[in-house]
Amino acid sequence: MTERPDELIQILHDLDEGMPEEDRDTPEVLGHREWAADVLAEAGRHDEAIAQYRLVVEGRARTLGPDDPDTLLSRAQLAYALNDAGELHAAVEEHRALARDLTRVMGGDSHETLIIRGNLAHMLDKAGHHDEAIDVYESVLADQCRVDGPDEPRTLDTRDALAACLFETGRAGEAAEYHRADVASRTRLSGADSPETMLSRDNLAFCLLDEGRYEEAITEYESLLADRLRVLGPEATDTVDCRDSLALCYGRSGRAADAVRECREVLAQRCRALGPEHPRTLTTRGRLASWLGDLGEYEEAAVHHRLVAEGGTRVPGGPTPPGVSPGGDRGGDGGGDDDGGA
CATH class of the missing domain: 1.25.40.10 (Tetratricopeptide repeat domain)
Known part of the structure; x- marks a missing residue:
């Protein structure tokens, strides 16, 4: 199939016009439709991509059942497409429903469930539902720490996102403690001089500064400045x-x-x-x-x-x-x- 969006739309139109109803849900047809939706989404043709993702979800639900992993994966792609299209409310609700179903089918600790729950928190934050986003982030972080450990990359990403959400809602002191934990994790993983660790140290100091805890912030910034001078030199932007x-x-x-x-x-x-x-x-x-x-x-x-x-x-x-x-x-x-x- 072509990767040109306009040609794809015409091909899909012809497919829908000429194909018997019973043949539209075959794995091959749904696979081609899903690939076409990916191409359309990549090209910024969000409404057309969403329409195709919905057809894939409906087709797989009919043939495989609503709880089949492939059906659930298709729903995740639809939820991502809704977010990319700026349909935040719809994206939140799709993520919320999908998180419930994944928890029921695969368990709350499954890799797929934790990813979708984390995405739900991100969508809630993006939509301005900060308090609910914080609750979801905290729940996901606790489960990731228990299942994967505190130093796993996805755990670190969730901790960073939670800290940022807390800061945005004026809770810089709480954000600082999550950044402090992040500094410890990244120091263990990649050393005190790695860019990621230094960024976490900067985030910690910044939260202390915003909280008005100036002496603590000074201690952090003095230490960080000494290390950046040593590692990066005096003229580096950081x-x-x-x-x-x-x-x-x-x-x-x-x-x-x-x-x-x-x-x-x-x-x-x-x-x-x-x-x-x-x-x-x-x-x-x-x-x-x-x-x-x-x-x-x-x-x-x-x-x-x-x-x-x-x-x-x-x-x-x-x-x-x-x-x-x-x-x-x-x-x-x-x-x-x-x-x-x-």
Whole structure:
């Protein structure tokens, strides 16, 4: 069969028009229909893909039974397609029903059931049902730890997703403890210097910073910065971002002199790497000006404030306000307010 979506649609149309009803549910026909649905989904033709996946589910339910593993797998593909199409409510309900049926047929601890339950939590989170998503994530994580162990890759993924969901709902302290467990697991698996372990350490420090536990955050960031300097070097983006977050911790805990010292380094590196008028450079310069003001260095602070104002007028959209970006660049711009004070 062709992999061109328009040709596929015509072939499927001709197939449905010319094939006797009793031949439409043969394994070969359903297999071709499923393959066509995959191609359509990959091409972004979501509505057409969903229609074909539904026909596959219905056909397999008639010939194999609703509880057959192949039927259940087809329902999972339909649920994924609904999600890809942006039909979140339908995707949630399909995942919810499928999780119930998989638990009944294959048991709550089966590999397939745990995957679908994890996907259900993700869909709930994506749809804004954060509290229910957290409940499902916690249940899945407990079962994965018991069945597969705390260091299995899927367990780590679930723990990370749960921590992110907790953070999004303002529960940074709880998120920090899951990140702490993640650091321990990843250190055991790949060593303290691996990128994955360092990212987990960054996530932990970031949650402590957001929670206002500045001394703990400072301890984590100082250790992480030392390791990133050793492993990556001073100019690496992750190193610069880590130093930036450490400066913010110093500033918020009232250690303006330490904040200024680190912020000067960040500013110099961002001027070299990004240019003096890049939004992140201007953000850094604005923080430096604020902390210099805290130290009574008003003349130098005024110079930096003026450069921020001048740079902002030349940059489309102006300078990016200092602030935390929970879903993305966690270390680089630190968090919250635009002053360096605690």
